[in-house]
Amino acid sequence: MGPRIFLDNLGQCHRRHHTSVSGTAWKTGCYRRQPVVVHYIKAEKRRDGFAKACPDFVIVDEAHASVGTNKGKQQRFELLAGLARDPERRMILLTATPHSGDEEAFGRLLSLIDPSFASMNFDDARYRERLARHFVQRRRVDLVTGDWGETRAFPRHETSEYPYRMSPEHVSYHEAVLDYCFGVVARAGTGMRERRLAFWGTLALMRCVGSSPAAALSALRNRAATEGDRLEPQIYDEDGDDEDAVDLEPSATFESDPALVELIQLTEALIRQPDPKLDALIDSLKPLLKGGANPVVFCRYLATAEHVREGLRRAFPKLRIEAVTGVLTPDERRDRVADMASDEDEKEIQRILVATDCLSEGINLQQLFDTVIHYDLSWNPTRHQQREGRVDRFGQPAEVVRSIMMFSPDSAIDGAVLDVILRKAEEIRKVTGITVPLPDERGPVTDALMAAVLLRQGKSQQLAFDLRLEDGSRAMEARWRDASENEKKSRARFAQNAMKPQEVVPEWSKARALLGTPDDARRFVERAMARFGARTEEKKSVLVAHVHALDAALRDRLGQRGLKGSVRLALSEPAPSGTALLSRTHPLTTSLAETLVEASLDPEALTQLGIGRVGAWPTDAVAKLTRILLLRIRYKLTIHGRRERLLLAEEAALVALQGGQIVAMGDDARALLAAPATANLAQSARDRFIAKAHDELQAQISGPLGDFVRLRSEALMEDHARLRAAAGTGARVTVEAVIPPDVIGLFTLLPGEG
Incomplete structure (x- = not known):
């Protein structure tokens, strides 16, 4: 396998690698694996190179x-289409975002696999059969149901709502703001654009x-005008190119x-008065804290997050409470x-993290936190899923993950x-197992929200007529119904029923x-470093x-992979900046393994390590003379089909x-x-046992x-036959071992003191 490129559409997940694509690293191909931010290379001046x-x-x-279809996404598509x-x-195209029902967009995505997929009929069984060779869909419900042979792959997720009451002062303030806003909309021009901008x-x-109130004051004081085409995506919490600005309070843009x-004076x-919403959070x-929970509190705006952090620090002075917002760089x-x-060496303390949606993607939180509180309701249901997904994910040690949605029945906006939006999306999720995004056309959403606010405020129908609102509620009902039906159809069309997850559990x-x-x-790295005479410390x-x-020589090899001085390896997620998670594929792990293998195969290499392919020693682990053999077995795999193919494999x-007689294998x-040796054998005795083992080999x-x-x-x-039958592929595979196998290591174990 040659060098690999990982293209990241978000940008924020690998922002610390951005410098590697701003120069010539990707041009020279000097890295075997290279993360690249699509947002950076999609521009025409960089795309061709x-x-x-x-x-x-x-x-x-x-x-x-x-x-x-917007400019940025069109540039990304042209880049990927050119590569395809x-x-x-x-x-490999990865996404955890559900199919929204836009068949044209879905066809464009599939066209990256095969251009003919863009225009084929999704209901055609022959099409689905072709697509199934390239397309795999797995939902959470597909993985947590059925027998996986695991005690628990994912935590149990409990969701609840937490209503709170506003004080009379806050209710009066909300009404004053709404009256002001409705006045602005009523005075808007007659043109569709003017009316939408006002909305x-x-x-x-x-x-x-x-x-x-802190976020409201920031918005009221912010006189920098926000362009209309940028304001709508902010309102509906859409993913955009500028992720660092996701939690900034927008300008109202009113004269x-x-x-x-x-209104500013009221705010x-x-x-300076008690905040009933913050009190309700506390x-x-x-x-939750009494039960040992470690919560993440998600806020929509930067000013709100800072306000909540300070309030929680006053309420819980003994807890570790931090805030992560867009004012910090991704590394920070x-x-x-x-x-x-x-x-x-410290006593385990509970922690609370206050965060904005700059953290809803990119950093995994499951090792440190087990509860999500939506302090502010997101206006995009998939954003709630993204928030909870930071905690409710594979590797979460807690058996139960809780998510709580705060709202006030006194607030016309929350209601x-x-x-x-949210309860309709939840109904669809319960039926289909998928959280569907908002419909692309936002006009009905806006009208429905404004009409619902008017209804909850007891405003007259005349005001709705004066504002020229469409019947957004009826239109939204129809769009949610369409989204639900589209998702049901998608499940029927693309369900991966040919291969059940439990059928591949043995191979997994x-x-x-x-x-x-x-x-x-970790154990290998620590022992290998010690064998080479170098220290590790935690x-x-x-x-x-x-x-x-x-x-x-090993330093030079590691230097070519960018590892010099003291290398910092994270032992768990989230990995701090300047570190990489320690794994079997980390360059240090692979370099140490390669060097040890070479030293064992070449008697002249690194003789000071004392690594050999033969040996003899006494141990209490055996009661009889036992020989351990490390074998390299080679196989010829023949795939029988319309065109016969021969593959070589080894283990x-x-x-x-x-x-x-074989008495043990594997682990x-x-x-x-x-097992440790109980003594050293004399050189002559060791040579005699090794020679005898070689003679009998x-x-x-x-x-x-x-x-x-x-x-x-x-x-x-048999494994190949079972998996191919489960996958519904007709090709037959035969496996022929190459005999004799290669003997890489031969060791004699003697009972006790030999």
Whole structure:
């Protein structure tokens, strides 16, 4: 496999790698794996150069963000379409965003696989059969139902609502703001654009008022005009290119008038009074904290997040409480979250994180937090899913994850959003298992929200008529109904029923055992570094490996992979900036493994390590003389179909023999090999046992080892047959072992003191 490129549509997840694509790194191909921000390279002046240097394997994250019709998404699509035209290039398109029912956009996405998919009939069974070869859809419900052979893959998710009452002063203030906003809309021009701009400005201000007096004051004081085409996406919490500005309070963009000045004065006075919403948050947190929860509180605006953080610090002075907002760089956000992990020598303390939606994607929080509180309702149902997804994800140690949605029945804004958007989306989710996004056409949404606010405020129908509102509620009902039906059709069309998850559990378990756990990777790095005479030390949740103390040749090899001095390895998510998660694929892990293998195969390499392929020693782990053999087995795989193909594969196998019979293999044989020696043998005795083992090797290869290799090839052929039958593929695979196998290591274990 050649070099690989990881294309990230969001930009924020890999912002710390941005410098690598602002120069010539991707042009020269000097990295085997290179994250690239699509937003950076989509421009025409960079796109062509990147396409020429792009390798043959590309992974595209958030692929759905490249099929829209706006300028930015069109540029992304043209970039990916250009890459896909190379028939030798392999591409994996990833997305966790559900199909919105826009078949044209879905067709554009699928056209990156095969151009003919863009115009084929989705209801055609032959089309679906073709598509199934390239398309895999898995939902959470598909993975948590059925027998996976696991005790718990995901936590149980409990959701609830937390209503709170506003004070008379806050109710009066909300009414004053609404009256002001309706007056602005009523005075808007007769043109559709003028009326929509007035609606958007009104909704923007009302969102801030519903969030907190601090956010309302910021919006009222913000006189920098916001362009109309940028204001609507902010209101409806759409994902955009400028993720760092996601939590800034928008400008109301209304011209200054006496009513506005009076409203600012009212807001300034309200800030000095107790905040019933903040008090309700504190009341909701008390029983959760008593039960040991570690919550994340999501706010919509920066000013609200700071207001909430200070209020919580006063209420819970003994807890660790931090805020992460858009004022921090992506690296600073990651560090602030990572710093909330307790030191091992400290008593475990509870923590509360206050965050805006700048953190709803990109940083995993499941290791530190187990509860999500929506302090501010998002006006986009998928944003709620994204928030909860930071905590409710694979690897969450808690058995139960809770999400709580705060709202006030006294707030016309909260009630309108709940009725028009969130509860409708929840009904669809319960039926289909999918959270559907808002309909693309926002006019009916805006009208429905404004009409719902008017109804809740007891305003007359005449005002609705004066504002020239369409029947948005009826239109929204129709759009939600269409979204639900489209999702049901999508499930029927593209459900991956050909292969059940439980059918591949045996292979999944084997793969996990082969890949090893994070603890296995850490244990290997620590032991290998010690074997090379270099230190590792743990600092908080980071393992520091002092590679500068390694052998010169190994230092040079690591230097070519960008590892110099003291390398900081994160032991868990979230990884602080300047670190990478320690895993079996980390360059330090792979470099140490490669060096150890080379040293064991080449007697002249790194002789000071004392690594050998043969040995003999006494141990209490065996009661009889036992020989451990490390085998390399090679296979010829023949795929029989319209065009027969021959593939070569190999695997390593560890077996233990006593008296010419195999008594252990795999982990059991590895445990015998890892057992400590009880003494050292004299050199002459060791040489004698090694020579005897070597003399008997030929008979064992033609006898028990040959039988073992043949049985392995038959088992592999059965695995292929079972998986291909489950997947519905007709091709047959035969597996033939190459005999004799290569003996990589041969060790004799003697009972007791030998």
